[in-house]
Amino acid sequence: MSLYKNLFKQTLIYGLATVIPRLISFVLNPIYVLYLSDKSKMGEVSVIFSYLVFFNVVLSYGMETAFFRFYSAEGNDKKNVISTATVSLFWSSLGFLALGLLSRNALADWSGIRVEYITYTIWILALDALAVIPFSKLRAERKPIKYAAIKIGNVSISLLLTLFFLAVLPQLAKNNPDGIFDMIYFRNYQIGYIFISFVAASLATFLVLIPNYTNISWHFDKELWKRMMTYGLPILFAGIAFAINEHFDKILLDWLHVPLSEIGAYSACYKIGMFMVLFRTAYTLGIEPFFFSHASNENAQQTYATITKYFVIFGSFICLFVIAFVDLLKQVLVPNPDYWDAMKVVPLIVLANFFLGIYTNLSVWYKLIDKTKIGAYISIVGALITLLLNWILIPTMSYYGSAVATLAAYGSMMVISYKMGQKHYPIPYDFNRIFSYLGLAIVFSAVSFYIPYLRENYPVKFALLALFLYFIYRSEKETLLRILKRKAK
Known part of the structure; x- marks a missing residue:
């Protein structure tokens, strides 16, 4: 103990x-x-x-x-x-x-x-x-x-x-x-x-x-x-790949002659996505020791599947909350209206960081079977996607192309890790619920951000948030009741 x-x-x-x-x-x-x-x-x-x-x-x-x-x-x-x-x-x-x-x-x-x-x-x-x-x-x-x-x-x-x-x-x-x-x-x-x-x-x-x-x-x-x-x-190459995925877009924007004023606005609004980064970082630091200590247990795969589902639940809530109330958050985190023309990248960056968090969960398989080089290879694939899409999209879409590239890179890493993991270390993920939670959060986020009438209609946004939580409660009611009964005893 x-x-x-x-x-x-x-x-x-x-x-x-x-x-x-x-x-x-x-x-x-x-x-x-x-x-x-x-x-x-x-x-x-x-x-x-x-x-x-x-x-x-x-x-x-x-x-x-x-x-x-x-x-x-x-x-x-x-x-x-x-x-x-x-x-x-x-x-x-x-x-x-x-x-x-x-x-x-x-x-x-x-x-x-x-x-x-x-x-x-x-x-x-x-x-x-x-x-x-x-x-x-x-x-x-x-x-x-x-x-x-x-x-x-x-x-x-x-x-x-x-x-x-x-x-x-x-x-x-x-x-x-x-x-x-x-x-x-x-x-x-x-x-x-x-x-x-x-x-x-x-x-x-x-x-x-x-x-x-x-x-x-x-x-x-x-x-x-x-x-x-x-x-x-090999750690160096993996680190370079990670740095490319996380930060190289600003350098590429500069190399491709995007005005520094646009890069400045993009970088400032990009920071709002840090809410998801903080959640992902705190979660990773707390859960990785548990992954390894629990690896020899008979029901380890089922435990990992359950943990991933609840990561998606909490992450989906954070994703929806940040995107729905981004116009309030920008008053504090980006308190200068001159920068707000780049706010359109926020949903993509928040979702990209959420995908990276899911990838972190899915990557447990290659750590448990001592195949950590695979993680480096996946990161390198993500870096190549980042570089290629930035090179293609920046000339026509400016920094919005960089945001799209980030989302595509992390989404690809997530899918690749899942596909490979199920071959080497199968984990019974509850994909019906995971996709329903993720999909509902994305739909509600898009509705609250992209429909002009709802952009500042906070009663509707609170209603969407409440509806999302109610859907979670209905889906996870049995599990929640079991936990409450255990605490009561």
Whole structure:
């Protein structure tokens, strides 16, 4: 019992360390929208952030996962694994930092991004890469509280500094025109201040973690490193595929000459889909340990089928709620009417993230039979669909084509995983009910969003939500009554 209690405790803490930064991104989005009134600036920030995500994956080159694999393997010297992984990422990060700074002017000319923004991005990437193994070591040594504190501290610093630079500093400079705040305040430099905030947060994190570099032997085991790289490279390709599916659309929009103002509006409204991302992330963190611990049970497949059905129930409700009341949510999350011309992508993005959540449920089969490479292959297929459809659709549909591509990619991954899973690890999903819940949520969402008369008719929207919940109750009445009787006893 203590084992499961400890597992739940660590999962909760790691969950907070993952979910809270995403929640803070909710807070940052309206701040950016309010203080980057020029949508093209928001577009530029979004493109740079997309590059950050992509190169974060490249600069860790699967070493984080390889570290866990070899650290936990019997017969390995843990200190040797820590030292080898640390030395590898240390020198690769410094090499990237030196090469990036030397070529920053060429990168600025190629990308069209100001050279100082390129410089900030290079520093953020290098500092974040240097933190990969220290964070992994904290997890391996089961120090979840310290891990969570540092992670949450990082995003808190970036949030507070962003608020200071964008909201507080201009007022201080205005109220004291000859004071120190006016001297350090640069007008029309909002994008620079955003990335300065992230540099400061990454630097603070690295300084907290620097004892991990001073307390190792700096021994480099070449043979161990080769084995770690062999293990980690497939993870790298899977990570690149994931980054393409999640963020590369903004880069492609820029490459295909979509105006930065349109990219900015798209990126801001895209964030509303984060409600489904938060649900999916919290669910995954909580349920994956259960999947593995329950795998040897006689009724494991039936349990997985039931869990998937209830994921669809909760996800369908969230999908319907967000899309039906999106015009209220945009007042808080995108509080600038100039950005609202991109609201049409919200239903597609919410549904796409829902499909990704269903895919996460369906992917349990290849994890349980130790065929995790299949997950990488499916992600690569999704990435190819993302790239192809973006390339085809963006010239005629702009960012709406990117939203369609995201939906198609995640929908395809969901279907592929189901088809393959039923061949290798059959699970008796209740598809009649799953499709009825999903289909009803999609129909009600479409009705409430696309019919002009109902767009702001909230009594009807509440009625649709109530009707959906009543349908769930009628369908799941027997199960709900059994649960209530158990609690009563």
